[in-house]
Amino acid sequence: MADVSNFKINEKWPAKDPSVLQLYSFPTPNGVKVSIALEEMGIPYEAHTVTLADADVKSPEFLSLNPNNKIPAIIDPDGPGDQPLELFESGAILIYLAEKSGKLIGSGAAEKAHIIQWVMFQMGGLGPMFGQLGFFYKFAGSQWEDKRPQERYIGEAKRLLGVLDGVLDGKTWIAEEYSIADIAIAPWLRALDFYGAKEAVGFSGYTNVAAHLDRFLERPAVATGLQIPPREPASRAA
Structure with a gap:
């Protein structure tokens, strides 16, 4: 499992436990999709509040993770090939988490x-x-x-x-x-x-x-x- 503490986004939203999935989000309809999925799937994670203000979503730190300056985004230290995975777009994150956990994506x-x-x-x-x-x-x-x-x-x-x-x-x-x-x-x-x-x-x-x-x-x-x-x-x- 990789350590995600050296990612630039930690300069503004430091990870307390870099060994778990890091969620950068805000409780909007798109944002809560990911927190709900993580709760349903039982995946350990740490949540960081990224407000919708330009000072957050257009900051260099957040743009380093999502150049489209929209929440939510994640860093998974336990990504494919034991490498950290950065991901944005709520739909893509849902599919990734479902495939990773083997839950909530059907049986065939x-x-x-x-x-x-x-x-x-x-x-x-x-x-x-x-x-x-x-x-x-x-x-x-x-x-x-x-x-x-x-x-x-x-x-x-x-x-x-x-x-x-x-x-x-x-x-x-x-x-x-x-x-x-x-x-x-x-x-x-x-x-x-x-x-x-x-x-x-x-x-x-x-x-x-x-x-x-x-x-x-x-x-x-x-x-x-x-x-x-x-x-x-x-x-x-x-």
């Missing part, structure tokens, strides 16, 4: 492909579209006189919720069993509360989706992972 090639399909659905559709909905419904875009962008993303959110509601009909989880597909999707469903947009998209009418989110939030590992890392960073003194 077909089921694995199906699960990854829904992770990509979240990464390419649900996340970006809900994020735009948040901008135009709650944040700066909500002040624009032209409401066509807001209407466009409300409509797209409804369409995506309809897709999910259909696939969840008669099912407990997205795939045959609980998986990283659920971990990818459910935090973005929860974000509709934060955006104050549940009523606008008619969330209660998507009964299968609403029940899925309730089941997800009842899981102990989810309850823990949603709080990691804390929104307020700990002291960065070495």
Whole structure:
């Protein structure tokens, strides 16, 4: 197992235990995907709060790990070939952790492909579209006189919720069993509360989706992972 204490990011977020996986994140929908997965898989890790402020995500230390300046990112000291692995993009991290642990990615090639399909659905559709909905419904875009962008993303959110509601009909989880597909999707469903947009998209009418989110939030590992890392960073003194 490699020692990750010599990575540049340690200059701002020093590892207390360099022998375990290091998570650099913030409790946003994308950020909590990884902390929830780590909790569900039982992988030892150390979490560092990287706020969304430019002083953090655009710092030289964080950019040394993720040049795209977005959370989450990880360093795994126990990577392939006994070499440390640096990784960003929440979907890529979920797939890597599932394959590393052998958990939450299905029991065969077909089921694995199906699960990854829904992770990509979240990464390419649900996340970006809900994020735009948040901008135009709650944040700066909500002040624009032209409401066509807001209407466009409300409509797209409804369409995506309809897709999910259909696939969840008669099912407990997205795939045959609980998986990283659920971990990818459910935090973005929860974000509709934060955006104050549940009523606008008619969330209660998507009964299968609403029940899925309730089941997800009842899981102990989810309850823990949603709080990691804390929104307020700990002291960065070495």
